[in-house]
Amino acid sequence: MLSKRVVACLDVRDGHLAKSVKFVNTQNIGDPVEKAREYYLDGLDELVFYDITASSDKRNIMLDVVEAVAAQVFIPLSVGGGIRSVADATDLRLAGAEKINVNSAAVARPDLINECSAAVGDQNIVLSMDVRRVAPSAAQPSGFEIVINGGRTPTGRDALEWALEGEKRGAGELVVNSIDADGTRDGYDIALTALIAAAVRIPVIASGGAGLPEHLHEVLTDGKADAALVASMVHYGDYRVSGLKQYLHEQGLKIRMSW
Amino acid sequence: MVPAQPCISSEFLSDPLVFAAFQIGRAFTVTLILDYDAGNLGSVKRACSEVGLQAEFAAHPDALEQAERIIFPGVGAAGSAMRSLRERGLDTALKNAIAKGTPLLGICLGMQVSLDHSEENDTPTLGLLGGRVQRFKLNRPELKIPHMGWNEVKVQQSHPVLAGIEPGDEFYFVHGYYPMPTAPEHVLTLTEYEGDFVSAVGKNNYIGTQFHPEKSGQVGLRLFENFARWDGVWQSSALPEGGSNAQ
Structure with missing residues (x-):
């Protein structure tokens, strides 16, 4: 049986680690490579880097970050933020990213999902939805409703309908991020996660709102998620990845416990 | 829980004297990663270098003749992989390498095309090991294909390359097809996904894994370390008394 995954997300801006609260007021909280290695050695199952660099001339910094992390971290590495073309996806894959997350650009032009999954394999394309x-x-x-541009722009598009369309277009996995819950540490949006996880046949990573170990347990059981994404609760040292996994294991979930 | 460290860490090798001594020790060792347009091979090379195994990419059959050991990775589909191997003459080169005893590690699709036939694209494959590759047929609707994520690898027979893998150790998988070797003595490990499937196979100097050791953390790196030291000698413990010992 597959283990439920604990995934950590690192928001990277201009090559530095940042964590947003409701997508504004980003605070710099350290070196992404160092943090990635720390989590890796502490039993993390998968790592997501999200590039929130505002200016396009600094985009290439992300490739350097991915390359440096891939040389030290031997678990699946997923990268998103600002991916608009197959070329963007291919560059990141060559730098060492296993999975490519598409988000706003796919809402604007859904064919991006088909093109990327044809180019790098559908199991490697993750549709990330805010x-x-x-x-x-x-x-x-x-x-x-689906929102884009880091949560600032409503699209009028229904989230469930978009999840199903993404799956049909070849996404191999979904990240479902609640912007209402993001940064609050009050828990995942369980209803949202369960609604989407029950409707699709691809794995769902729940995102946004994790603050307590119980939140992870809830979303991996009631929320029907395959993986739980954490950020601030581990970035600020309140919890360790290994501690979260130990808790989930003790609650009876199938969790990878040796590394 | 103390995370396992590789015996030869990159920090250790950053000492110039240690590095020089290490280089002299392996001066004539050539490990080749087979490059046949079958996906992104960088992660395999990075994992090798993390355990001090200097590996180079090779796309030409002549290079395989010289190799001390060969890693045969691959993602993608069986049909295009076999076409790619044949066009380059790598299919024959691989068979020759196996015949002369070169240690060979197949990973994922690189393992799958080592059997006789793959159901994927109905493809005749290399036949380094007897058996077929089949697609998962699952009944439980909540189980997804591809089988993607971390799952336990249960060792059925001891093997030098699998040394140190403990019960409960998990590896990273991404695949929709799995191997079914004809001979039970070629089954090295099993993994459960609505019943057990074979997740690693071995025969003499050949070993192949369905999982990705290069994406499987420290336990995966240990497998590369083991492979770096392996002389290619292995005999199935599942052979009956007085069974053949063909090496």
């Missing part, structure tokens, strides 16, 4: 709660309507029957 979602907010809205009143259910004809346009958003699920009551969840």
Whole structure:
């Protein structure tokens, strides 16, 4: 049986580590390579780098970060943020990224998912979606809407419908990020995660809101997620990756416990 | 829990004297990573270098003749991989390398095309080891294909390359097909995904894994360390009394 995964997300801006609260007020919290190695040695199952660099002339810094991390971290490495073309995806793969996350650019041009999955294999393409709660309507029957550009721009697109379309277009995995929960440490959006995980046949990584070990357990059971993404709760030293895994293991979940 | 450290860490090798001594020790060792347009090979090379195994890419059959040991990685589909191998003459070169006893490690698709036939694209494959490769047929709807993520590798027979793998150790998998070797003595490990499937195979100087040791943390790196030291000699412990010992 596959183990449930604990995934850590590192937001990187201009080559430095940042963590956002509700996608604003980013604070610099250290060197991404050092942090990645630390989590790796502490039993992390998968690492996600999200490039939140604002200016396009600094984009290549991310390739250097990925290359440096890939030389020291021997678990799957997933990279997202600003990927607009197959060339972007291929560059990151050559730098050492296993999986490529597409987000806003795929909403603007959904064919990007098909193109990237054809180029690098569908198991390596992750559709990352930022979602907010809205009143259910004809346009958003699920009551969840896709937002883009780091949560700033609503799209009018229904989140469940977009998840299903992403799967059909060849995404191999979904990251479902609640921007309502992101940075709050109040827990994942369980209803959102469960809604999408039950509807698709590809793995779902729950994201946004983790603050306590119980939150991970909840989203991996009630939320039906295959993996739980953590950020600030480990970045600021409140919890260790190994401690979270130990807790989940003690709760009876299948977790990788030797590394 | 104390994470296992590789015996030869990159920090250790950063000492120039240690590094020089290490280089002299392996001056005539050539490890080749077979490059046949079958995906991103950088991660395999980085894992090798992390354990002090200096590996080079090779795309030409002549290079395989000289190799001390060969790593045969691969992602993608069986049909295009076999075409690519044949066009380069690498299929024959691999068979020759096996015949002369060169230690050979196949990973994922590199392992799958070592059997006789793959259901993927209905492809006749190299036949270094008897058996077929089949697609998962699963009944439980919550189980997904590809089988992707961390799963336990249960060792069935001791093997020098698998030394140090403990019960409960997990490796990283990404695959929709799995090997079914004809002879039980070629089964090295099993992994459970709605029943057990074979996750590593071995025969004489050949070993192949369905999982990706290069993405499997410190336990995966140990496998590369073991392979770096392996002389290519192995005999199945599953052979019956008085069974053949062909090396």
